Amino acid sequence: MSRNEITITIDGVECRTYEGEYVLNAARANGIFIPAICYLTRCSPTLACRLCLVEADGKRAYACNTKAKDGMQIVTQSEEIMEERRAIMEVYDVNHPLQCGVCDQHGECELQNYTLELEVDSQRFAIADTKRETKNWSSVLHYDAGLCIVCERCVTVCKDMIGDSALKTGPRGGAAVDKSYKQSAPKDAYAMWNKLQKSIIVPSNGTEYTNCSDCGECTAVCPVGALTERDFVYKANPWELREVPATCTHCSSGCQIFYETRFDSIDNTEEKIFRVKNEWNYVSLCGAGRFAYDFENRDVKRDATALKAAVEAIKGADTIRFGSMVSNEEALMLQRLKEKFGMKLYNPEARAFQKFLDAYAHASGHSLYPNDFREIMRECDFVISVGSKLRNDNPNARYVFNNIQKINKGAGFYFHPVGDRLVPTFGRSVECFEHRPGDEEAALYLILDLFADRKKLPKGVLNYLDTFHEKRKKTVKEKVMKEVVEKLLDKETGEEKEVKKKVPQMVEKEIEYEHNLLVERLGGDAENFDEIFAKMMKKKESFALIAGEDLFFHPHYENIAKLIALIEKSCSMKVVMTPPKSNSLGVALICELDDECEGYTIGYNAPGDFRLSALGDGDLDMPAMNQQEGTFVTMNKQVVPTNAALEYGGYELNDIMNELGMGRELTIEWTQELPVEKGFQCVKFDEMPNYYLNDGTEKRGYRLATIKRRASRSNPKKLDDSIVISEGDIAYRCNPPRQFSDFTDKAHQIFEKFALRASPERAQELGERVEVLFDGASIVLDVEADDRMSGDIVEIPDFKSGEDVISLFGESRYSKVTIKRV
Amino acid sequence: MSLEEFKDRNIGTQNYRMLDLGESPKSGMEKFKQVVERSVKLELFTGLKVTFREMYKALFKKNMHTVKYPFEKMPIAPRYRAIHQMKRLLESGHYRCIGCGLCEKICIANCIRIDTRYDENQRKEVSEYTINFGRCIFCGYCAEVCPELAIVHGGRYETSSEQRASFSTLEDMLTPLEQLAEQSEFPGFGAISPNADENVKKTPLAY
Ligand code: SF4
Ligand code: SF4
Ligand code: SF4
Ligand code: SF4
Ligand code: SF4
Numbered sequence A: 001m002s003r004n005e006i007t008i009t010i011d012g013v014e015c016r017t018y019e020g021e022y023v024l025n026a027a028r029a030n031g032i033f034i035p036a037i038c039y040l041t042r043c044s045p046t047l048a049c050r051l052c053l054v055e056a057d058g059k060r061a062y063a064c065n066t067k068a069k070d071g072m073q074i075v076t077q078s079e080e081i082m083e084e085r086r087a088i089m090e091v092y093d094v095n096h097p098l099q100c101g102v103c104d105q106h107g108e109c110e111l112q113n114y115t116l117e118l119e120v121d122s123q124r125f126a127i128a129d130t131k132r133e134t135k136n137w138s139s140v141l142h143y144d145a146g147l148c149i150v151c152e153r154c155v156t157v158c159k160d161m162i163g164d165s166a167l168k169t170g171p172r173g174g175a176a177v178d179k180s181y182k183q184s185a186p187k188d189a190y191a192m193w194n195k196l197q198k199s200i201i202v203p204s205n206g207t208e209y210t211n212c213s214d215c216g217e218c219t220a221v222c223p224v225g226a227l228t229e230r231d232f233v234y235k236a237n238p239w240e241l242r243e244v245p246a247t248c249t250h251c252s253s254g255c256q257i258f259y260e261t262r263f264d265s266i267d268n269t270e271e272k273i274f275r276v277k278n279e280w281n282y283v284s285l286c287g288a289g290r291f292a293y294d295f296e297n298r299d300v301k302r303d304a305t306a307l308k309a310a311v312e313a314i315k316g317a318d319t320i321r322f323g324s325m326v327s328n329e330e331a332l333m334l335q336r337l338k339e340k341f342g343m344k345l346y347n348p349e350a351r352a353f354q355k356f357l358d359a360y361a362h363a364s365g366h367s368l369y370p371n372d373f374r375e376i377m378r379e380c381d382f383v384i385s386v387g388s389k390l391r392n393d394n395p396n397a398r399y400v401f402n403n404i405q406k407i408n409k410g411a412g413f414y415f416h417p418v419g420d421r422l423v424p425t426f427g428r429s430v431e432c433f434e435h436r437p438g439d440e441e442a443a444l445y446l447i448l449d450l451f452a453d454r455k456k457l458p459k460g461v462l463n464y465l466d467t468f469h470e471k472r473k474k475t476v477k478e479k480v481m482k483e484v485v486e487k488l489l490d491k492e493t494g495e496e497k498e499v500k501k502k503v504p505q506m507v508e509k510e511i512e513y514e515h516n517l518l519v520e521r522l523g524g525d526a527e528n529f530d531e532i533f534a535k536m537m538k539k540k541e542s543f544a545l546i547a548g549e550d551l552f553f554h555p556h557y558e559n560i561a562k563l564i565a566l567i568e569k570s571c572s573m574k575v576v577m578t579p580p581k582s583n584s585l586g587v588a589l590i591c592e593l594d595d596e597c598e599g600y601t602i603g604y605n606a607p608g609d610f611r612l613s614a615l616g617d618g619d620l621d622m623p624a625m626n627q628q629e630g631t632f633v634t635m636n637k638q639v640v641p642t643n644a645a646l647e648y649g650g651y652e653l654n655d656i657m658n659e660l661g662m663g664r665e666l667t668i669e670w671t672q673e674l675p676v677e678k679g680f681q682c683v684k685f686d687e688m689p690n691y692y693l694n695d696g697t698e699k700r701g702y703r704l705a706t707i708k709r710r711a712s713r714s715n716p717k718k719l720d721d722s723i724v725i726s727e728g729d730i731a732y733r734c735n736p737p738r739q740f741s742d743f744t745d746k747a748h749q750i751f752e753k754f755a756l757r758a759s760p761e762r763a764q765e766l767g768e769r770v771e772v773l774f775d776g777a778s779i780v781l782d783v784e785a786d787d788r789m790s791g792d793i794v795e796i797p798d799f800k801s802g803e804d805v806i807s808l809f810g811e812s813r814y815s816k817v818t819i820k821r822v
Numbered sequence B: 001m002s003l004e005e006f007k008d009r010n011i012g013t014q015n016y017r018m019l020d021l022g023e024s025p026k027s028g029m030e031k032f033k034q035v036v037e038r039s040v041k042l043e044l045f046t047g048l049k050v051t052f053r054e055m056y057k058a059l060f061k062k063n064m065h066t067v068k069y070p071f072e073k074m075p076i077a078p079r080y081r082a083i084h085q086m087k088r089l090l091e092s093g094h095y096r097c098i099g100c101g102l103c104e105k106i107c108i109a110n111c112i113r114i115d116t117r118y119d120e121n122q123r124k125e126v127s128e129y130t131i132n133f134g135r136c137i138f139c140g141y142c143a144e145v146c147p148e149l150a151i152v153h154g155g156r157y158e159t160s161s162e163q164r165a166s167f168s169t170l171e172d173m174l175t176p177l178e179q180l181a182e183q184s185e186f187p188g189f190g191a192i193s194p195n196a197d198e199n200v201k202k203t204p205l206a207y
């Protein structure tokens, strides 16, 4: 999608914007205020509130769905417009409960704000009220229909951003608006009122419960107190909470968040996090980011003996094993320990990603993938995901995939062995390939086959691709018009007449078509693929590839890296990757990781003989990520800061370093020492910004530099069937949505269990509890049915580090297993 | 009063009437003259006369002018701001406080804390309410801001006790149920003005 800069005039002020940008966004980017409730940036306009009424070139228009054209003249205030807006707010206030005093939104309520802003000090409309019930839609959602103004923001965000489409408008059963208002009320207010009286929000599956991803984004966007987090209802008032800007550290998206803290209660004056907020116009959270905030290591005192023991343990350690939920500074400290004491550093997920990035750099000539997720969400209209379980792995990769379908009128390929019932609903042009585990290379070859500029492909690859094409015959049904003769009885004359008529008829016909063996191999509809693909490609201009964790944990990861580098070079396709866990990218860049874990092991938030733990169960306590400062590397290659929301009374890694004579005064002094040769910058922690501008520009930390190196020129290898798993029980290492680690598990609002997950049919077969046998090891798990899964592959979570599931699976995310009922 | 006037703390420009006290004596001679003048006029005895008259009334006419505190207490002005009271709804007896937290927010001594929760009837329950009277400066802001006339000042001005927390919980401040009939409104800051009706624009109703 092209972005031509143009100039429009809003209230006499010249504003630079892009062609096709909505006037509302253009105004906001230029610091001009236009009242608007129902519009969400990055989502489609719904025209529910009509507050954003303006005059565009002299005609009434809604700023949120009017696209800017060069030279456009916009007037945002006139007597007529102000009268409309005031009347709209009056309508919203009709029968709105007078309960600001108890409402969870008061102080940050858009209904309150606009009622004041538009100077509504009296009411002229009235209508009989309807009883509207309060409901709990899920374990986290609380809906008070009495407060709902049916702006549909929740519906919109759930559909356009999250992808669940779990909400819709339903019948309200309200009285009809008195016809006499048609004369007395302004036009838009009257129309809006009529619509408002008819609807209310309901779960879209027809039940009382949403049965959705429980991300809570709908509660964040709700302008009033109608949709709230169940746990927060009537607990505290928004304005008594202290806002701490931070970064969510549960996954590699690294979303910007605000922790909101307050004293716990009258009896317990300790500071506690009450909820998490986000800039929902620019960043969308998942359920872990929103609800898994209380993972802090509480009531820790400085224990000097434990510190001594830790120092001794480190001196004698053979390996330090650690999780990816560490800051860059901590990773750097661990690296320094390795340099001094020569122990091994073990982090399997970051190691796999490191090796993959290395192979990728070798093949492509640059150290990091070229694009970022924000960019492809804004610009691309064809997105391909390979090797990500979109619904479970990285929430923002999924939002991007979905948003491209909805907003950019996009299309998408989803390659994944585990069947999913949600991804196909993201858009009409989503094609899912349930290929066999291990066959990801075939998917990449197919991409080359479909998208590559053939001139840019090496000869060997070209020839190899040609071997996948065959001419075959298929029978198609075709519509032909056939002439038939019908006898009709003329009623008046009683005569019979013969009438000739043309009727459509289906005939079968045999035609020749090009059969793509790659499509067939990947489980696609090879017979009709040509037509499907042609339809998907209509009006598509910008393409993107999301490479997921399965590709890093793959026996042929080196070949995959080569293929991706080749795709990047030959397909004019934007390429992004999703680092496996929280700060895997940072760790992969900073630490020299080892392949094995041997001897006396220090476990930092990981299993080990001496455990440093932020979970409160180790030999020495460490601060959790919401109790310390530090920086993270997000999947957008951005180095972002996070702040401490809660106090911590114990020792940090830097204290251990100080005991060893290698420390700094403060942990954040390590920030400017991050390795410049890996792309970091020498920037002080306190100089790192963490906010968004009005036009959505991200001002967070700094962007990692990409390091150039010489690319090697070897062709990718051909497909190898020996690594493809095609029969038997298959297990996939995959966490339920909202669960990423021990830290999400610790949070009281995350309920997803450590259990084997399978499609409902498969779960039925398996029974309640099973033993899963791997090569030489086994694990016993409860079985949970996931009604959004399909197929036979079962998912085994790895979020409990103590269970060490990642070692069970080893170098791949898939494993052949034997499943026994117990 | 507009805010501007309110903020003008220069008393010199306001309409105060100054007492005419004449010139103060300056030189030693003038001061001596003043003493003699006052003695000759017997101002001292005028004062003593009043004292003896009242003593006579108290001793023989049973007309006492002092209060035998702490056995007796003076009635306090209705707008006096002493230890707070929490009022109840007259009809149901339920406490009036809705837990909006405005008093907590406005309190300049930051001494109010409220615990609220979502109760079984889907309502906001005030599970505890406290004022730290060690910090309260009795400014009356809480009473003024309360939209429910729930927290007001009472007349209890004795604030010595064994425990600082003695009269600072919801239970301590709430009107006892058996005294609900005698509960009176506080006329001080925050009370409804006598002409409130005139200032309200009526909202139409469709019933
Ligand atoms: S939603 Fe807004 S206007 Fe309605 S009661 Fe709550 S704070 Fe008041
Ligand atoms: S629940 Fe909130 S966001 Fe949804 S329609 Fe109602 S007011 Fe809008
Ligand atoms: S919690 Fe998330 S998935 Fe569920 S309805 Fe709300 S926005 Fe949709
Ligand atoms: S009187 Fe003033 S200081 Fe005391 S509780 Fe009320 S607002 Fe706070
Ligand atoms: S202002 Fe009044 S209603 Fe609100 S919390 Fe305080 S006492 Fe309760």
Ligand code: FES
Residues within 6 Å of the ligand: A035, A036, A037, A038, A039, A045, A046, A047, A048, A049, A050, A051, A052, A053, A062, A063, A064, A065
């Ligand atoms: S914001 Fe444009 S109609 Fe609501």
